[in-house]
Amino acid sequence: MKIAFIGLGNMGAPMARNLIAAGHEVTGFDLAAQPEGIEMAPTAAAACTGADVAITMLPNGAILQSVADEIIPVLPRGAVFLDCSTVDVDSARAVAAQAAAAGLGALDAPVSGGIGGAEAGTLTFMVGGGDAAFATAAPLFEVMGQKAVHCGPSGNGQAAKICNNMILGVTMIATCEAFALADKLGLDRQKMYDVVSTSSGYSWTMNAYTPAPGVGAKSPADNGYKPGFAAELMLKDLGLSQTAAAAVDADTPMGERALELYRQYVEEEGGRGMDFSAMLPRFESRGRG
Numbered sequence: 001m002k003i004a005f006i007g008l009g010n011m012g013a014p015m016a017r018n019l020i021a022a023g024h025e026v027t028g029f030d031l032a033a034q035p036e037g038i039e040m041a042p043t044a045a046a047a048c049t050g051a052d053v054a055i056t057m058l059p060n061g062a063i064l065q066s067v068a069d070e071i072i073p074v075l076p077r078g079a080v081f082l083d084c085s086t087v088d089v090d091s092a093r094a095v096a097a098q099a100a101a102a103g104l105g106a107l108d109a110p111v112s113g114g115i116g117g118a119e120a121g122t123l124t125f126m127v128g129g130g131d132a133a134f135a136t137a138a139p140l141f142e143v144m145g146q147k148a149v150h151c152g153p154s155g156n157g158q159a160a161k162i163c164n165n166m167i168l169g170v171t172m173i174a175t176c177e178a179f180a181l182a183d184k185l186g187l188d189r190q191k192m193y194d195v196v197s198t199s200s201g202y203s204w205t206m207n208a209y210t211p212a213p214g215v216g217a218k219s220p221a222d223n224g225y226k227p228g229f230a231a232e233l234m235l236k237d238l239g240l241s242q243t244a245a246a247a248v249d250a251d252t253p254m255g256e257r258a259l260e261l262y263r264q265y266v267e268e269e270g271g272r273g274m275d276f277s278a279m280l281p282r283f284e285s286r287g288r289g
């Protein structure tokens with residue numbers, strides 16, 4: 001397929017390289033990044049001329065909407081606009097409606113799996129949009145990922161992503177505060193891991209991304225809490241889930257508390273540039289006050 005790829009940062013560049021390695025013809029555009037091994041166009045619109053699929057991997061909904069304004073008019077009728085960024089549900093639905101009005105298919109397909117998954121081609125895609133567009137994009141999901149779940153109409157991919165990441169943020173905090181409590185109770189961290197990882201407190205954050213250095217799964221904790229998945233990205237995602245919750249009047253008190261803790265950590269306690277599991281040293285250094 002002829003693919004335009006807009007937004008070639010930490011995630012986009014390796015995803016685009018996997019498409020090239022699978023034999024697709026990829027033309028990229030990025031405002032700043034100059035990734036090796038990807039043919040670049042001078043503008044987003046130029047990258048999209050004659051494309052079968054336009055993929056975007058951008059920082060937020062406002063940027064997505066501005067790129068959409070630029071590329072939707074130049075994409076051929078019948079092409080698919082495939083947004084893989086994590087953005088708010090409203091932006092995803094607005095862009096999909098704009099694309100449909102121009103005779104394009106549209107999918108919101110945010111990912112889970114991080115930079116490692118993007119490089120290895122093992123991302124999970126959660127996809128909102130129509131069946132025909134999903135069928136067009138399916139071979140691309142297979143190259144870039146290991147699984148694509150069609151979650152329903154436009155916006156439902158983003159809905160799945162922000163619900164997943166709200167659980168992730170809340171369970172990471174619970175796991176970290178439990179390790180810090182165990183320390184103060186004199187319980188060895190390895191013993192704590194051995195019990196919890198095979199008991200009812202187990203979770204992805206405990207078992208697969210253990211936030212304690214030298215214990216459990218190899219994770220950013222073993223690398224000085226270098227991200228991984230940065231605390232500020234978790235803050236962004238918890239902001240999206242709380243905004244969505246407010247819009248539909250959903251009661252999400254744990255999500256709200258997690259948002260506040262990550263906001264404090266990133267904005268007031270030096271957490272910018274740290275992995276989101278560095279909540280453990282944050283709790284370690286504090287008492288109840």
Ligand code: NAD
Pocket residue numbers: 006007008009010011012029030031032033044057058059060063066067084085086087111112113114115228229230233
């Ligand atoms: P990044 O900042 O590394 O990359 C974003 C790229 O978009 C940058 O290269 C930037 O120059 C480019 N860009 C910004 N505005 C642009 C514009 N108007 N036109 C063209 N290019 C533009 O971010 P990332 O880590 O690659 O994340 C991208 C998206 O994926 C985000 O929505 C993020 O939430 C999501 N995500 C990231 C991870 C992760 O672990 N990094 C995991 C899952 C999802």
